[in-house]
Amino acid sequence: MSPRIVALSTHDIRFPTSRELDGSDAMNPDPDYSAAYVVLRTADGVEGHGFAFTIGRGNDVQTAAIRALEQYVVGRDVDDIGALYKDMVYDSQLRWLGPEKGVMHMAISAVVNALWDLKARIEGKPLWLLLGELPPERIVDLVDFRYLSDALTPAEALEILRRAEPGRRERIAHLREHGYPAYTTSPGWLGYDDDKLRRLCQEALGQGFKQIKLKVGASLDDDVRRFRVAREVCGDGFPIAIDANQRWDVDSAVTWINALKEFHPHWVEEPTSPDDVLGHAAIARGIAPIPVATGEHVQNRIVFKQLLQAGAISYLQLDSARVGGVNENIAILLLAAKFGVPVCPHAGGVGLCELVQHLSMFDYVAVSGSMENRVIEYVDHLHEHFTDPVVIENGCYTAPNAPGFSARMRPESISAHSFPGGAVWRES
């Protein structure tokens, strides 16, 4: 089979989730979960799929940014992923639009992830296993260490990967038998009333989830009341995280979070701007021992590096589709391992659960080698649109068996949700 890529096509796909207030939080009252979707095709007709996740308006701009990358990909060989990734990141003209952040970087993420989906399909393996079986040297070659060497050198990365090598086979078997622990955010959206919150907390416990998460930050009185409801249902000692979605300045974060101390938050997520490394560090000091978590909006490995250097986060929440795709996420997993900080990825949206499970499972097999204190976020939205949706059993992600990155949306879902011409939008 020829691994030569002959075509790149895009779709602007949007789901009208704002109609039900699914996904409502303190900063995002009415998201329409969307995907700027890319399909790569080889000369043999094999396809690789990827996407940038957005929440509605601007998905057309994001899709245009992906199309701007066509010239880097078409005509190239899928086995060149490492070089292709750097060619896109270091195109000197495109780089001005970031560098390595925002719309242009998310576009690179979508294309890189599609390349890995394609590669894993050609190899006939799920991505987590394909990556988890690579020799340490090959994994190091996939990483761009630029701007990281004050925190992580290639030699240190190699040492981390070699240390994890002996137990790979047992951990692969463990994943296949038990899966990877999940937590659920489904009970905690701000748009839900207390009865729905109580019912969904009970369901989450019944389904075996290891943790739940509540959105906070719109009203302190509401947060106290809702946290009390959740604590009553879940009991003392059950991990309940809270998520402010960037709502606060530094001082107000400290005050607000300390007012919720009696409920023992498992972590506080995104207390302030994702750009504010020093702010996160100040908040972490001001609310200790409550841990700080962040990552879904962190733009690249350079900001993650600093969050770790500053001791600002106790949990690192990587996102599968914001930084530069699989390659940059391998760098981030290695950084987290170096600093001994557990990675608990961001998921939800549309398709993020499908992607991110592969990264956590790869981390377990070949990088950190540990599941301790680690959970993958789970939100039960929109999985029915994927050809290989995540499978949750007893509160765990089961290890995917199908070849690829689980990134492929069903053709009829793509067609119905295309914006603005798809059936879902024409009827609205």
Next chain:
Amino acid sequence: MSPRIVALSTHDIRFPTSRELDGSDAMNPDPDYSAAYVVLRTADGVEGHGFAFTIGRGNDVQTAAIRALEQYVVGRDVDDIGALYKDMVYDSQLRWLGPEKGVMHMAISAVVNALWDLKARIEGKPLWLLLGELPPERIVDLVDFRYLSDALTPAEALEILRRAEPGRRERIAHLREHGYPAYTTSPGWLGYDDDKLRRLCQEALGQGFKQIKLKVGASLDDDVRRFRVAREVCGDGFPIAIDANQRWDVDSAVTWINALKEFHPHWVEEPTSPDDVLGHAAIARGIAPIPVATGEHVQNRIVFKQLLQAGAISYLQLDSARVGGVNENIAILLLAAKFGVPVCPHAGGVGLCELVQHLSMFDYVAVSGSMENRVIEYVDHLHEHFTDPVVIENGCYTAPNAPGFSARMRPESISAHSFPGGAVWRES
């Protein structure tokens, strides 16, 4: 006159500067200076112009991002700039594409700057004067203090502005008589040979510039040789800054810069990633007393805040068209004043000199109240395409008299450089 905006239109404008190696540096070997250009029009036919500066590829994506903002602007009143700015920044769906960084934020910058160009034209004043005559309370109202309050509160901003109020009239007169000091980067592009460097240094001295700047970072041997040439021509004591355009990691920056110590760099600009606050701080410690400068790629006020909090920079180089336009730049000028760090703006590219002179002059009149240790970058490219080009006299920017933000490109320049259909591109 009605200040109601009835139309937003865009142009993808590119100049083939890569053909001459103008603007070549260690990270940008072949830029085609470009503008994603926006025109706002009122019911009465008055126009406001603005643009995001890019260096070629991706200017189409940038232009698409500006078009995505049409719905926020058309139908609104130009006097609503403050509210309009926040509506764009805090649109919850568009915000996901940043937040406040990259393509989407640069688009907001272009629109905000066009609004100010329009406002100043309606008022019949150059922007620097319009802003410099506003009451302190009105200026504070233009600023978004979110994520800044741990470093700068509205009350502190008001105090800074009030402190500068008594001398405004004298400083306006001083600007009109003497202008604002400039430095030139024209001699220092990497693509030029030593003879051209020597000749351009001599010209810069002859023209009365207060400082020059050399690009560095591609080869240490070349940098030593070129710095020696420049030092020979300019003499001891003349300020010569160097600019690495993000070339180094932290440790290599320290080593490389210290190897140039004997030539007494006036500052070292962009030694590493613009996202690396802690890295800049580590470099500043490692090369003291050589000062660090950065800013042209700093994405927003939140990163500038941290650079100041960390003591990472001795000069703040704001850019007129990357952060969220005039409003966010007022926040940045206030932050710099709070921390006592001089602002020496980035310029060059296409139209950046035209815009940024207004911000420095406003800073002098109403914020810092000082010109001490401050210069505005000047590059002698592409000014002929503007209807109100900068005027340099005796190495100083003369104070603009024409109403507006000097942002307007000549219609024939827009037409000839439109990409890909304009005459300049059709002939290539």
